[in-house]
Amino acid sequence: MGTAERKQREKELRKKQILKAAEKIITRKGMLSTTMEEIAESCELSKGTIYLYFKNKEELNLSILIMVLENFTRIMEKNLKKLNTFEERLRSIGESYLEFYKNYPGDFKIMNHNPEQHPEIEHSSRELERDLLATSSKLWGVVENVIREGMDLGLIRKDIDPLEIGISLWASSNGMIQIMEHIRSDAQRGVHEKSNIEEMDEYSRRFMGMDFEQMLRNLWAAVNNSILVKPAY
Amino acid sequence: MGTAERKQREKELRKKQILKAAEKIITRKGMLSTTMEEIAESCELSKGTIYLYFKNKEELNLSILIMVLENFTRIMEKNLKKLNTFEERLRSIGESYLEFYKNYPGDFKIMNHNPEQHPEIEHSSRELERDLLATSSKLWGVVENVIREGMDLGLIRKDIDPLEIGISLWASSNGMIQIMEHIRSDAQRGVHEKSNIEEMDEYSRRFMGMDFEQMLRNLWAAVNNSILVKPAY
DNA sequence: ACAATAAACTGACCGGCAGTCATTATGTGC
DNA sequence: GCACATAATGACTGCCGGTCAGTTTATTGT
Numbered sequence: 196m197g198t199a200e201r202k203q204r205e206k207e208l209r210k211k212q213i214l215k216a217a218e219k220i221i222t223r224k225g226m227l228s229t230t231m232e233e234i235a236e237s238c239e240l241s242k243g244t245i246y247l248y249f250k251n252k253e254e255l256n257l258s259i260l261i262m263v264l265e266n267f268t269r270i271m272e273k274n275l276k277k278l279n280t281f282e283e284r285l286r287s288i289g290e291s292y293l294e295f296y297k298n299y300p301g302d303f304k305i306m307n308h309n310p311e312q313h314p315e316i317e318h319s320s321r322e323l324e325r326d327l328l329a330t331s332s333k334l335w336g337v338v339e340n341v342i343r344e345g346m347d348l349g350l351i352r353k354d355i356d357p358l359e360i361g362i363s364l365w366a367s368s369n370g371m372i373q374i375m376e377h378i379r380s381d382a383q384r385g386v387h388e389k390s391n392i393e394e395m396d397e398y399s400r401r402f403m404g405m406d407f408e409q410m411l412r413n414l415w416a417a418v419n420n421s422i423l424v425k426p427a428y
Numbered sequence: 429m430g431t432a433e434r435k436q437r438e439k440e441l442r443k444k445q446i447l448k449a450a451e452k453i454i455t456r457k458g459m460l461s462t463t464m465e466e467i468a469e470s471c472e473l474s475k476g477t478i479y480l481y482f483k484n485k486e487e488l489n490l491s492i493l494i495m496v497l498e499n500f501t502r503i504m505e506k507n508l509k510k511l512n513t514f515e516e517r518l519r520s521i522g523e524s525y526l527e528f529y530k531n532y533p534g535d536f537k538i539m540n541h542n543p544e545q546h547p548e549i550e551h552s553s554r555e556l557e558r559d560l561l562a563t564s565s566k567l568w569g570v571v572e573n574v575i576r577e578g579m580d581l582g583l584i585r586k587d588i589d590p591l592e593i594g595i596s597l598w599a600s601s602n603g604m605i606q607i608m609e610h611i612r613s614d615a616q617r618g619v620h621e622k623s624n625i626e627e628m629d630e631y632s633r634r635f636m637g638m639d640f641e642q643m644l645r646n647l648w649a650a651v652n653n654s655i656l657v658k659p660a661y
Numbered sequence: 662a663c664a665a666t667a668a669a670c671t672g673a674c675c676g677g678c679a680g681t682c683a684t685t686a687t688g689t690g691c
Numbered sequence: 692g693c694a695c696a697t698a699a700t701g702a703c704t705g706c707c708g709g710t711c712a713g714t715t716t717a718t719t720g721t
Contacts, residue, residue, distance in 0.1 A: 198718070202668085209669095230707060241671045243710080252708065309542075309606060355646070362607060363647045367596070370603025373542060374595060413592065431689070435697085442698095463678060474700045476681080485679065 210248045210258075213238055218259050222301025226256050226308055250320065256308075257323055263302045264330045267295050271337055281345050288338055289415045292368050293408065307369055335361045364415060371411050443481045443491075446471055451492050455534020459489050459541055483553065489541075490556055496535045497563045500528050504570055514578050521571055522648040525601050526641065540602055568594045600647050 216238040221229045231252060235242045249255040271291040278284045296303045338361030345351035449471040454462045464485060468475040482488040504524040511517045529536045571594030578584035 202717095206669095231709080232707075242708085243672070244670055246709070247669075359646065363600070363604070366603035366607045367600030367647065368603065369606065370599035370601065371596065373602065373606075374599045413588070413596070439698095464680080465678075475679090476701065477699050479680070480698070 206248075213240070213245060213248055214255075214258055214262055217255060218262065218302070218305075221256075221259060221305060222299070225304065231255075254320070254323060256305075257327060260305055260308070261323075261326055261330050263305045264327075264334055266299075266302065267291075267306065268330075268334045268337060270295055271334075275337070275341070281341075281348055281350055284341050285345060288341060288364065289368065289412070293411060296372060303372075307373060335365065338364065368411065368415070439481075446473070446478060446481055447488075447491055447495055450488060451495065451535070451538075454489075454492060454538060455532070458537065464488075487553070487556060489538075490560060493538055493541070494556075494559055494563050496538045497560075497567055499532075499535065500524075500539065501563070501567045501570060503528060504567075508570070508574070514574075514581055514583055517574050518578060521574060521597065522601070522645070526644065529605060536605075540606060568598065570594075571597060597648065601644065604644050604647055 213234065217229070217234045220233055220237055231245055232242050234255075235245050245255070249258065271288065274287050274291045274294075275284055278287055335358060339357045342351060342357035342360050346353050346357065351357075446467065450462070450467045453466055453470055464478055465475050467488075468478050478488070482491065504521065507520050507524045507527075508517055511520055568591060572590045575584060575590035575593050579586050579590065584590075
């Protein structure tokens with residue numbers, strides 16, 4: 196009798212529906228401003244029902260984060276598949292990141308959202324934690340593989356850890372974009388509609404006299420240069 | 429008659445007292461978990477009074493952020509003054525950052541706290557915005573000056589923008605530490621007491637098999653190498 | 662077809678917190 | 692010691708995350 200299985204599938208489906216609906220709102224309003232009530236309304240359920248599928252708001256947010264990370268990894272992998280030379284592939288990682296930031300600014304913000312810890316509150320399920328760790332590990336792994344590829348080709352110094360480079364690139368990109376968000380929000384607190392690269396560029400130029408994308412590319416170049424056997428000065 | 433002036437001074441003093449008290453709590457509990465009531469209690473005032481000195485919680489948080497940034501800039505400048513050679517001074521910037529992270533983990537968290545924007549809510553005062561921008565500009569400026577010094581000595585390539593390097597270093601360091609916080613909080617959601625370098629290192633080694641400080645230093649080296657005239661491989 | 666049982670769903674309610682405001686207390690000038 | 696301004700208060704409002712007793716809907720056994 197497949198009823199139990201169908202029930203299970205339906206339950207998973209509902210969960211996905213809620214996640215999708217929540218993502219839609221959160222990408223517009225941000226995690227903090229979005230209320231559980233709003234999410235419930237948008238998928239035509241009551242607030243209580245949401246809590247049948249997610250223990251609390253934090254778990255819901257975490258689940259969305261996992262979804263977004265998976266999505267980004269997919270994009271990055273898709274872009275990598277199209278390319279043949281190692282140089283292109285190394286460059287492609289940064290480009291994917293920038294592309295994601297441009298095309299999905301809301302999701303990007305989710306990706307970089309760092310939840311504040313409340314020591315008193317009971318923490319989210321171990322399972323979800325493991326999922327998140329696994330998902331981000333997979334993401335870094337993709338970068339790691341490209342670096343490793345470069346090592347095999349003798350193009351990248353073998354005395355460094357490929358994962359370390361992956362994380363460095365990732366970290367510095369995040370940091371750079373965050374600093375830009377900071378500058379933008381300092382400059383235009385509460386007035387803007389949504390994050391986009393043109394706006395970012397404008398502020399970047401206005402306040403620091405330089406192009407944002409160019410800065411990001413230069414930073415990547417800096418990291419890349421230091422890992423290549425023959426740096427391209 | 430100096431009464432008005434004294435009143436003014438007293439008002440400023442109160443504001444500082446509130447800020448100090450708030451900082452003390454926030455460094456322990458974080459910005460989100462700290463309530464206005466708690467802050468009020470800790471400086472023996474009522475909640476309403478706090479709102480006479482700060483328009484809302486966001487403005488209070490922003491004022492604290494400015495205070496923390498000023499403090500960090502002071503530390504960085506103090507460390508720079510002690511050193512004579514350019515190489516030491518360049519290195520010192522990164523070390524100051526790490527030192528601040530180790531010694532004032534709560535303040536460090538404030539420094540990296542990115543407030544979510546609520547478009548509906550009226551934004552904070554223009555004056556405060558300008559203060560924040562001026563303060564962070566001053567911070568980057570310190571880095572910029574060291575880079576410029578290196579250029580004058582012919583040790584740093586002149587075809588790059590010193591401010592850009594300053595921001596890059598700052599951004600990548602922030603990003604790196606944030607990613608570590610992420611990993612740590614993924615691994616140990618809600619269980620830890622407070623941020624400290626030993627704990628960070630433990631997680632860094634456990635999950636990525638590498639030392640956190642070493643990673644940070646390597647990242648700085650990467651950026652530095654790409655700006656030096658003769659990279660030190 | 663229908664009762665028994667389980668599973669999904671609801672929304673009124675609770676507690677906590679940001680922010681408000683009518684009222685009270687304190688200090689200053691005359 | 693009175694008039695006035697300024698500082699401070701805390702009860703109150705509205706919002707939101709989270710709960711739970713009760714209701715609706717689906718499934719199973721006979």
